[in-house]
Amino acid sequence: MRGFSTNAIHAGQEPDPSTGAVIVPIHASSTFAQDGVGGLRAGYEYSRSANPTRTALQECLAALEGGRHGVAFGSGMGASDVLLRVLLKPGDHIVIPHDAYGGTFRLVDKVLTGWGIEYTPVDLGDVDALRAAVRPTTRVIWCETPTNPLLGIADIAALADVARTAQARLVVDNTFASPYLQNPLALGADVVLHSTTKYVGGHSDVVGGALVTSDDELADKIRFTQNSVGSVPGPFDAWLTLRGAKTLAVRMERHSDNAERIAELLVGHRNVEKVYYPGLPEHTGHDVAAKQMRRFGGMVSFTVTGGSAAALAVCAATELFTLAESLGGVESLIEHPAAMTHASVAGSVLEVPDNLVRLSVGIEDVEDLADDLRAALDGLRSP
Incomplete structure (x- = not known):
């Protein structure tokens, strides 16, 4: 098994087969030539659906988090929105941290409640409080650890046990820790979220987000929804994020x-x-x-x-x-x-x-x- 820094530099980033370029090219093309109707070259047809530079980033992020599937987004909030569209339906309930990131709270409180979603803020450092907050309609436990901005810590493995018992999904926003410091999938989380704007990109020059999971069916639903709503990063943004990940x-x-x-x-x-x-x-x-x-x-x-x-x-x-x-x-x-x-x-x-x-x-x-x-x-x- 390769080490973290080796994956950061090489996963999804083999030298370009046509030119030998060591660094992944910026594929600044919105569309791709087809060898006959439906005859796709390497699986690419239109950059909203897939782009080779984005693919490289996604493979790298999946490797860094120890997951099978990485999906890159135009922002962390774009990733959050798509994931919650996939996991929730009207009448469902979500548990969020009692000191969640303000943007996450705004999405849940101002947008999703209008769609019939209910939520409960809980101190996720208190597992008993989480158990008490879970309802029959709870479908998602949304965790940040460390939290933003009070640096609260939640026991991911303990939360995963509660989520499994409740037949809910555990989502961990790993932005503050980064994949280098913490790998929630290995501790039982179903999905890892990143605002790659932050530590993954690392240079305050690009906005992006990502989801990583090892659930094949869930990954397919995420990709389908992302393509449907268009919450994708451009190839230059993907390239900048990938460059930042090398030195994470x-x-x-x-x-x-x-x-x-x-x-x-x-x-x-x-x-x-x-x-x-x-x-x-x-x-x-x-x-x-x-x-x-x-x-x-x-x-x-x-x-x-x-x-x-x-x-x-x-x-x-x-x-x-x-x-x-x-x-x-x-x-x-x-x-x-x-x-x-x-x-x-x-x-x-x-x-x-x-x-x-x-x-x-x-x-x-x-x-x-x-x-x-x-x-x-x-x-x-x-x-």
Whole structure:
């Protein structure tokens, strides 16, 4: 069996047979010549249905997650939408994390409920609470681990047991961990979701999403629905994502190194109330994370003393941490979830603290990052 980095560089990426090109070409063609009616060359007819560059990416992602089928999308939300169209019908019920990503909550709460879908937010770190929330109509348990933005941890294997008993599908959004740090299919999940915009792409220059599964029938339904609704990435986007995946392992090691150092700094700072990072021994999900993750990743959140105004002041004061949404790129980002990525959950049971700051810790020199963040925090008036 090949190792992770070998798959990242070679899976689906043999040298081009016609030219010998080592790097997968960008097949920027919307349509493909046929050898007679229905005589497809290598199975391609129209790029909404399939494209060779996208195929290479899909084969690579499947290999990285240890699944049989990878399907690439134009965005993570596009992947989420297609999957839920496939798995749910009017009258069905879905369980979501009580601190789910704001875009996921918006899709479920604002779009799917209009289609007759019911949902229940649950702390998926509490398996008993999940069991209590499951209904006869529950068809999907939707998990993020770590969660966005509170870095909650769920035991994927335990959730898979609950899902099997309920005859529901366990979907794991693996965006924060990346395939390098965690492989949910090996722990019993039915489907893995990625916003490949984030760590897989890794350079903040492409938007994309992906689903990976080993269920042949489910994969066929996903592909059919994707083709029907047109939620596909272009070949250049697929190529950029594939290029990013090649360095995923080395980047995730550096992200994790840097995030561990930043978390330690935050824990000891007088103007920080609480640090959310599963690599900290005091994190409630630390032991589970240590069991199912290779390392603890590059995302760190924390609350500051002084409320929302203090959080906004910290976000405005950093120089190397750029104020921006998204995450997982080589550069460090800082944001205020309550007013930015998670504004859609304001006033709901998923509302996040208004003094919460989220960091996507990049791969710069860590002492420079530490100095930047320390200066921003030192500038706050102490309580």
